[in-house]
Amino acid sequence: MNFTCSKNDLIEAFNIVSKAVSNKSQMPILSGIYMKAEGSTLELQANNFEIGIITKIPVNTEEPGEIILTGKYLQEIVRKLSGEIVNISHDESQHVANIKSGGANFKLLSMSIDDFPKVKSPETFSSFSMKASTLKNLIRKTAYACANEEVRPVFTGCCIEIVGNSISMVATNTHRLAVMKDKINEEVDMPPIVVPSKTLWELFKMLDTSDLSNTVKIECSRKNISFTFDNIYMTARLIDGQFPPYDKVIPKESATIATINVNEIMETVDRVALISKETEHNTIRFIFSAEEGVNISSDSPEVGRAEEQISAKIEGPTVDISFNVRYIVDVLKVIDTEECIIKLNKSLSPVDIREKDRDDFIYVVTPVRTN
Amino acid sequence: MNFTCSKNDLIEAFNIVSKAVSNKSQMPILSGIYMKAEGSTLELQANNFEIGIITKIPVNTEEPGEIILTGKYLQEIVRKLSGEIVNISHDESQHVANIKSGGANFKLLSMSIDDFPKVKSPETFSSFSMKASTLKNLIRKTAYACANEEVRPVFTGCCIEIVGNSISMVATNTHRLAVMKDKINEEVDMPPIVVPSKTLWELFKMLDTSDLSNTVKIECSRKNISFTFDNIYMTARLIDGQFPPYDKVIPKESATIATINVNEIMETVDRVALISKETEHNTIRFIFSAEEGVNISSDSPEVGRAEEQISAKIEGPTVDISFNVRYIVDVLKVIDTEECIIKLNKSLSPVDIREKDRDDFIYVVTPVRTN
Numbered sequence: 001m002n003f004t005c006s007k008n009d010l011i012e013a014f015n016i017v018s019k020a021v022s023n024k025s026q027m028p029i030l031s032g033i034y035m036k037a038e039g040s041t042l043e044l045q046a047n048n049f050e051i052g053i054i055t056k057i058p059v060n061t062e063e064p065g066e067i068i069l070t071g072k073y074l075q076e077i078v079r080k081l082s083g084e085i086v087n088i089s090h091d092e093s094q095h096v097a098n099i100k101s102g103g104a105n106f107k108l109l110s111m112s113i114d115d116f117p118k119v120k121s122p123e124t125f126s127s128f129s130m131k132a133s134t135l136k137n138l139i140r141k142t143a144y145a146c147a148n149e150e151v152r153p154v155f156t157g158c159c160i161e162i163v164g165n166s167i168s169m170v171a172t173n174t175h176r177l178a179v180m181k182d183k184i185n186e187e188v189d190m191p192p193i194v195v196p197s198k199t200l201w202e203l204f205k206m207l208d209t210s211d212l213s214n215t216v217k218i219e220c221s222r223k224n225i226s227f228t229f230d231n232i233y234m235t236a237r238l239i240d241g242q243f244p245p246y247d248k249v250i251p252k253e254s255a256t257i258a259t260i261n262v263n264e265i266m267e268t269v270d271r272v273a274l275i276s277k278e279t280e281h282n283t284i285r286f287i288f289s290a291e292e293g294v295n296i297s298s299d300s301p302e303v304g305r306a307e308e309q310i311s312a313k314i315e316g317p318t319v320d321i322s323f324n325v326r327y328i329v330d331v332l333k334v335i336d337t338e339e340c341i342i343k344l345n346k347s348l349s350p351v352d353i354r355e356k357d358r359d360d361f362i363y364v365v366t367p368v369r370t371n
Numbered sequence: 372m373n374f375t376c377s378k379n380d381l382i383e384a385f386n387i388v389s390k391a392v393s394n395k396s397q398m399p400i401l402s403g404i405y406m407k408a409e410g411s412t413l414e415l416q417a418n419n420f421e422i423g424i425i426t427k428i429p430v431n432t433e434e435p436g437e438i439i440l441t442g443k444y445l446q447e448i449v450r451k452l453s454g455e456i457v458n459i460s461h462d463e464s465q466h467v468a469n470i471k472s473g474g475a476n477f478k479l480l481s482m483s484i485d486d487f488p489k490v491k492s493p494e495t496f497s498s499f500s501m502k503a504s505t506l507k508n509l510i511r512k513t514a515y516a517c518a519n520e521e522v523r524p525v526f527t528g529c530c531i532e533i534v535g536n537s538i539s540m541v542a543t544n545t546h547r548l549a550v551m552k553d554k555i556n557e558e559v560d561m562p563p564i565v566v567p568s569k570t571l572w573e574l575f576k577m578l579d580t581s582d583l584s585n586t587v588k589i590e591c592s593r594k595n596i597s598f599t600f601d602n603i604y605m606t607a608r609l610i611d612g613q614f615p616p617y618d619k620v621i622p623k624e625s626a627t628i629a630t631i632n633v634n635e636i637m638e639t640v641d642r643v644a645l646i647s648k649e650t651e652h653n654t655i656r657f658i659f660s661a662e663e664g665v666n667i668s669s670d671s672p673e674v675g676r677a678e679e680q681i682s683a684k685i686e687g688p689t690v691d692i693s694f695n696v697r698y699i700v701d702v703l704k705v706i707d708t709e710e711c712i713i714k715l716n717k718s719l720s721p722v723d724i725r726e727k728d729r730d731d732f733i734y735v736v737t738p739v740r741t742n
Contacts, residue, residue: 070674073645073674073675076645077642077645077677080641080642080645081642082638082642096675097675103639103679103680103681104639104642104677104679105677105678105679106642106645106646106675106676106677106678107675107676107677107678108674108675109673109674109675267453268474268475270451271448271451271452271453271475271477274444274447274448274451274477275477302480303441303444303479303480304444304467304468304477304478304479304480305477305478306448306475306476306477306478307476307477307478308474308475308476309474310474
């Protein structure tokens with residue numbers, strides 16, 4: 001194998017596939033980047049069995065062929081080369097790749113092509129498309145709400161549900177629930193699937209460098225989901241298991257309704273959190289009262305106390321309620337309207353937080369019991 | 372105690388004294404920031420027994436007094452306050468400080484004033500002054516060469532030696548030596564002292580926010596050194612012990628002399644270091660040859676090989692020599708001339724690296740023995 005290409009193209013392609021490069025040592029081959037030069041195209045692949053990525057760049061192939069090199073070294077070396085053009089050739093008998101650019105000459109040991117699990121496109125049972133911006137928004141509004149622990153694997157992912165042309169993405173860690181809804185351009189018939197949140201965040205980052213008006217094609221099989229956009233193909237494992245019905249978690253009615261400026265409550269919560277994080281359960285206390293607005297406080301016996309009052313439009317009886325501060329900060333960060341609506345019942349009843357005058361985003365959080 | 376001041380003044384003062392705040396838990400009082408309000412001045416202190424810092428800011432004192440609060444919380448809270456003006460008062464009977472700004476009200480538990488080791492100015496046996504820029508340069512050119520391990524404590528510091536109006540700062544970890552010389556405006560008579568490199572780096576950072584043309588007053592006692600500049604007083608413990616005579620380490624003559632562009636060798640070494648760092652002793656190999664310039668390479672049996680050739684003016688016999696790459700990178704970073712001079716003898720003889728046409732900076736490094 002022998003090809004020549006632009007250093008910047010190569011760096012960009014490495015940045016893309018490196019998200020699927022594994023750094024765990026159990027299977028060294030998964031730390032590799034696969035490259036196949038043929039005609040005017042270099043195909044690059046990486047696969048860690050959670051996700052697999054393929055991308056392509058233009059090259060000048062002098063001798064077609066395939067090679068696998070350790071992703072870490074390859075990326076570091078190419079990034080530091082002084083020239084604008086890189087030549088990579090492969091001495092197969094010696095298992096050595098030559099990387100040349102400017103006056104630099106690197107030799108890297110290559111790995112065995114046979115061991116590499118090439119990225120496959122499985123047979124799909126349904127496919128649909130949406131704008132990159134829509135997909136990013138679905139992820140941003142929900143994926144943070146997933147569980148981190150693998151106690152119940154299904155909660156480490158987001159559930160994607162499509163009915164007709166309505167799509168919803170749902171995440172929960174059983175203490176809080178985030179739901180985001182949107183429309184797609186076609187009617188799709190498929191069962192709900194659960195995508196690991198880690199996969200969605202990697203996808204989110206990749207979409208960052210993409211034009212948001214571009215279209216992402218999504219294909220689902222029984223065990224996998226794949227995303228095609230720009231010159232990228234990404235496939236990922238689905239999580240096996242059924243997502244519980246979440247509708248019944250959403251409170252049907254509420255006695256107290258607060259309308260609050262999002263920036264103001266966010267800045268205040270951010271300050272009070274300095275004390276909350278020193279408490280046993282990250283506890284922050286809110287007193288919503290029609291007369292006095294919202295009193296936000298936190299007490300730590302070892303450190304001290306924070307207290308702040310903000311104004312708000314509140315209707316209904318006073319509610320004295322405490323939360324894990326992280327669950328409040330997380331949702332305030334993704335609210336895009338100037339004001340948010342907080343719907344409350346009793347001190348220990350789940351609370352519904354939404355954007356004002358919008359119903360496509362729903363967040364439900366369970367309060368913390370305090371003494 | 373009760374005073375009001377500008378939030379930004381307070382944040383700046385915390386940034387200064389926090390360098391002497393200890394985060395180790397053995398003596399909680401050392402994690403505190405001491406504040407004393409009197410008239411129009413707030414004095415702030417922190418002391419971790421390695422260094423002690425005093426600074427002052429203008430305030431409006433309503434009730435004079437002293438207080439000690441945990442540095443970490445104090446800094447975080449004040450930084451996040453929304454208002455521009457901060458009021459701090461102290462309820463001594465309850466051991467609680469009230470921090471108010473905008474709508475925020477924080478209460479922080481205060482510590483006992485009696486436990487705090489106030490920063491002292493010991494009696495000094497000699498004092499002198501130099502420009503902040505001179506002091507920074509002495510530190511920058513030498514302190515990185517100190518030992519990290521405390522095997523021989525004296526090598527974890529820089530030796531300051533003054534003869535007449537000539538000052539030199541010297542550092543070594545026994546494998547390499549850095550010496551920087553300069554002039555001061557006065558003749559000083561004092562024995563050599565050894566200042567911990569950690570102290571010098573903290574001082575270096577503090578001088579960063581200072582005007583470089585400002586004067587730093589330096590006072591030495593038998594066990595301490597202090598630096599006074601701007602509104603800062605910093606005192607630090609000296610290291611006990613004698614620095615060995617370093618003059619005899621500097622090679623008297625050299626068979627081969629290379630003149631090399633610093634940027635070019637630095638960039639090349641930086642690339643080859645990607646392989647060096649995977650070798651057992653961080654080894655990088657140089658072949659200096661009058662005919663071919665400098666060949667720079669590194670071999671790792673597990674990863675591969677890097678090799679690059681750069682041009683250089685070389686006089687004398689060819690020398691094939693290997694180093695710990697870090698010892699080369701470190702010195703190249705502080706060389707301020709366009710070209711450097713490398714003076715060599717045999718493969719295992721110490722090497723002298725200097726700036727071209729300047730003799731105030733000397734660096735000597737011992738090669739690595741290879742197979």
